[in-house]
Amino acid sequence: MTDLAQQLADDKVPSELAQLVQTLAEVSQSISAKVRLGALAGVLGSAGEQNVQGETQKKLDVIANDLLKEALLRLPQVRAVASEEEDDVVGANHGGAYIVAFDPLDGSSNIDINGQIGTIFTVYPARDDVACDSDAQFAQPGRKQVCAGYMLYGPSTQMALTTGGPSRLYTLVPDQQKYQLTEAELRIAPECNEFAINMANQRHWSPVVQGYIANLQAGADGPRGKDFNMRWNGAMVGDVHRVLMRGGIFLYPANTQSKVHNGKLRLLYEANPMAMLVEQAGGSAVVGEQAILDVDPESLHQRVPVILGSGAEVQAFQALS
Ligand code: P6P
Secondary structure (H helix, E strand, O other): OOEHHHHHHHOOOOHHHHHHHHHHHHHHHHHHHHHHHHHHHOOOOEEEEEOOOOOEEEHHHHHHHHHHHHHHHOOOOEEEEEEOOOOOOEEOOOOOOEEEEEEEEEOHHHHHHOOOEEEEEEEEEOOOOOOOOOHHHHOOOHHHOOEEEEEEEOOOEEEEEEOOOOOEEEEEEHHHOEEEEEEOOOOOOOOOOEEEOOHHHHHHOOHHHHHHHHHHHHHHHOOOOOOOEEOOOOOHHHHHHHHHHHOOEEEEOOOOOOOOEOEOOEHHHHHHHHHHHHHHOOOEEEEOOEEHHHOOOOOOOOEOOEEEEOHHHHHHHHHHO
């Protein structure tokens, strides 16, 4: 079996980027070990602070964030990092070729119920026209990403990764502390019969989203002429992984709630990396008519509505818009 280091070499990934990806993989093994121990490691519960999003930070959020930040900024090729858990960009190495953004523990509210959680990451070329710790470093559309992926801390720890080519899947071999390639080329089925959305927000959706979901719920008796099933993981990383593995459509639409009127998910370290993985697996990821990867960022922690998954199903949604 091919391991991560060998696949990165086979894919001719530049050595500095390959080392950066290996560092992310190594840190994820520490996070995975703490997740597995849970209460036994004293890492559950709240850290007692709130992040820039106004969300209560879980202990493991802060631990994962600090592990990633410290490991990445020790690499001379990493000029700066941004994180869901950091108000501002943290800059360090002025000559570094890359900048990295991450959601250190996506779905962290699932920690205390032993649910799926993960780490989402994205890598861009550093900008020489702005200060190394400027928010403007990350004011790049998702199309500019050179690498994107996530680690899913589930029954097994897996990493989905693209460095511009196919989206590949690796599985952590715990006693060897290395990731082995288990899916060389993820392909999302164009058709699907599964949707993922938080139905509790239904009253806040646009009429288009209301109508689209009602058609799915009508099943074989309705205009779609087939039954659909629903899943909602409460952690984007788990929902997107299911879509990559067996197709489906994931929606976190805009709604009229004040704090999430533009959707809840963050463009930089949730929507864009997932959009790159989904597109490289033959799926679609959109905000209305526009591809998520073409959105011009306006702020570091900007939120964006997200519709992604099986290409034909995303088109069926867009046809109603
Ligand atoms: P809701 C986790 O907090 C997250 O950012 C995503 O991982 C997930 O898809 C979404 O929020 C869940 O949101 O409204 O269902 O709690």
